Amino acid sequence: MATSSSGGDKFTRNLVIAMVALVVVVGAGFSYFGSKGSTTAAIPSSVSKDDGYGIVFNADVPNVPTIDIYEDFQCPVCARFAGINGMTIEKVIEEKKAKVVYHVLSFLGTESILAANASACAADEGKFLAFHKAFYNNQPAENAGAINADFLKSVGAAVGITSPEFATCVDNGGYADWVRNVAEAAAKANVNSTPTVFVNGKEIDRNTDYFNVEAFAKAIAG
């Protein structure tokens, strides 16, 4: 049943395979460069490159443990985590008992990037923690279109951020490059889940420490 055009078939086949391979390589290249950080990214205040581009509290307090907290604003478990341990963390920051670094990740999608950007805008106003708390208390469903500029501005307004700079910052998404830097740094730090908490570079126990107020307080005491 050989066809006379079998040579042509073979050529066409190789051509299609080559085209598919090209799309794969080009596509992967786009993904790679699209998710790559930028050294020229605008960086919000209180962010330190050396701390994985995280938002830092108590940077200058000596002889205290460093607590790195990795979250994604859209992750429901992060909202649960913040609800349980938010008070503890705020108290630790207030009493200067630890250096606390918030890493706002964005792996759940574009709305995570919008929220992370807005949290950076709030950090510029010195209200990251308040924004963070109010957001989690009203966390919308994942990637449902609910996290938009209007919503993020209303979260800001609820904690008293009413400046036009904040509104512009949320609208422009000017910290999007920084958000990618945060993600890239977390990838290098081998963070594979949210929330993830490191105390002095070592993860606390996922089986016991994350969702229990006493166990968490003990784990972050260093």
Add this chain to the structure above:
Amino acid sequence: MILNLIEKFALGKYGKWFGLLCRLTLGGVLFAAGWLKIFTPTKSQMAVRAYEVLPISLANFLGIFLPWFEVGLGVLLILGIGVKLSAFFGGALMVLFIAAISQAWARGLSIDCGCFGGGGTVDPGETKYLSEILRDIGLALMGLYLFRYPLTRFAVEKLTKTERE
């Protein structure tokens, strides 16, 4: 013995239809799995890192490359072009996945396989290693069948005479 039976079936009346089924199943699963991960590369990187096998930089590379590779193989299998080659890579991928999931299970990690998006560390009660492995074994066998019998119904590609024999 059993190989003879398979051979008889494959060359019989329904062999090429079964080949079509394998192509669409393996191809469809690969395409869907890749497509669901393409748009969230950082999440996909996280899923690969969570297996804790590869150096971080290599895991991050694979997290970006694999979804596109899966989509490419899926397209070829669904169209029926380069079936032998794409079935080989598709089957080999499944074998790698089986090995990766098995080692995670054996070492007591609690991760989601991240096969269709998702992935990363999960609560210990939420792992589903067995079903993931069984699914991938089924898909690997389909890849093997197509590699051995690449001539199937409704394939775009007509195999040349030498390849058919």
